[in-house]
Amino acid sequence: GDSVTQMEGPVTLSEEAFLTINCTYTATGYPSLFWYVQYPGEGLQLLLKATKADDKGSNKGFEATYRKETTSFHLEKGSVQVSDSAVYFCALSYRNNDMRFGAGTRLTVKP
Amino acid sequence: EAGVAQSPRYKIIEKRQSVAFWCNPISGHATLYWYQQILGQGPKLLIQFQNNGVVDDSQLPKDRFSAERLKGVDSTLKIQPAKLEDSAVYLCASSWGSHTEAFFGQGTRLTVV
Numbered sequence: 314g315d316s317v318t319q320m321e322g323p324v325t326l327s328e329e330a331f332l333t334i335n336c337t338y339t340a341t342g343y344p345s346l347f348w349y350v351q352y353p354g355e356g357l358q359l360l361l362k363a364t365k366a367d368d369k370g371s372n373k374g375f376e377a378t379y380r381k382e383t384t385s386f387h388l389e390k391g392s393v394q395v396s397d398s399a400v401y402f403c404a405l406s407y408r409n410n411d412m413r414f415g416a417g418t419r420l421t422v423k424p
Numbered sequence: 425e426a427g428v429a430q431s432p433r434y435k436i437i438e439k440r441q442s443v444a445f446w447c448n449p450i451s452g453h454a455t456l457y458w459y460q461q462i463l464g465q466g467p468k469l470l471i472q473f474q475n476n477g478v479v480d481d482s483q484l485p486k487d488r489f490s491a492e493r494l495k496g497v498d499s500t501l502k503i504q505p506a507k508l509e510d511s512a513v514y515l516c517a518s519s520w521g522s523h524t525e526a527f528f529g530q531g532t533r534l535t536v537v
Contacts, residue, residue: 347525357467357515357528402466411480412457412517412526414466 315340319403319415326393326422334388334418336377336403344407346370346379346386349414351400360388360401393422426450428529430516436535442504445532449497449518455479457526458491458501459515467515473499506536 320335338346348360348370361370366381375390386403403415429448437443449456454475459467470489471481476496484491488507493499503510513533517526 345524349528356530357517359525359527362525406524406526411469411472412519413469414459416466417464 315344315405315407315411315413317403317405317413317415319401319418321416321418322400323419323421326420328395328422328424329392330422332388332390332393332397332420334401334403334420336386336388336415338384338386338403338405340384340405340407342407343381344405346377347404347406347412348375348377348386348388349402349404351402351417353399357402393420395422395424398422428516428518428527430514430529430532432532433530434533434535436537437506439508439536440505442502443506443534444500444502445514445516445534447499447501447516447529449499449516450527453518453520453527454496455519455521455526456493456499457515457517457519458499459517461513461515461531463512470501503534506534508536510534511536 317338345364347362349357350360361372363370363379369378377388400417400419402417406412456473458470461467470484471491472479473493491501513531515531517528519526
């Protein structure tokens with residue numbers, strides 16, 4: 314069935330380092346792809362999304378490009394901050410709005 | 425606009441007891457989801473409603489879990505009887521329609537002892 318696989322964590326970086334969190338998907342069609350973020354003690358929030366191939370989603374300095382040829386939607390940020398420490402979830406939505414999530418990647422950014 | 429409301433925020437029960445969670449989605453959102461998020465894992469879809477009809481309940485343990493959305497607005501999720509492995513955060517989310525983002529509530533943290 315449709316699913317997403319994201320890199321295992323945890324990921325620990327120093328402030329201003331470059332971030333990549335890998336996400337690949339399996340789907341029989343053309344899903345929409347999402348990155349959600351869960352800050353400590355808070356609910357899931359949409360970070361960015363892309364609805365078709367070659368679309369780039371961006372928000373708060375984060376970017377991800379929908380790559381159909383590699384079935385990927387990797388999350389990147391050029392310079393992370395301590396406030397970016399959170400758990401990041403890759404997700405896809407396909408057909409009847411069924412939202413499927415990856416296992417999550419915990420990011421810790423140290424000053 | 426008001427977000428997705430869930431209650432209670434926390435619940436502790438003994439195994440074999442029953443528990444119910446309530447969710448009020450964002451006004452106008454036709455699609456409502458219940459997810460189970462076990463510590464250290466991603467959310468797992470339990471059931472999805474479109475208005476008051478069930479679209480997908482393939483991962484709902486129907487021998488003990490039930491959910492309803494009678495008037496196509498708010499929803500309740502019930503567990504009876506609870507098991508230790510049901511300890512998790514239960515998330516409710518809603519969305520407008522196809523391929524659109526889901527908005528999540530804060531969740532209900534259930535501990536079964």
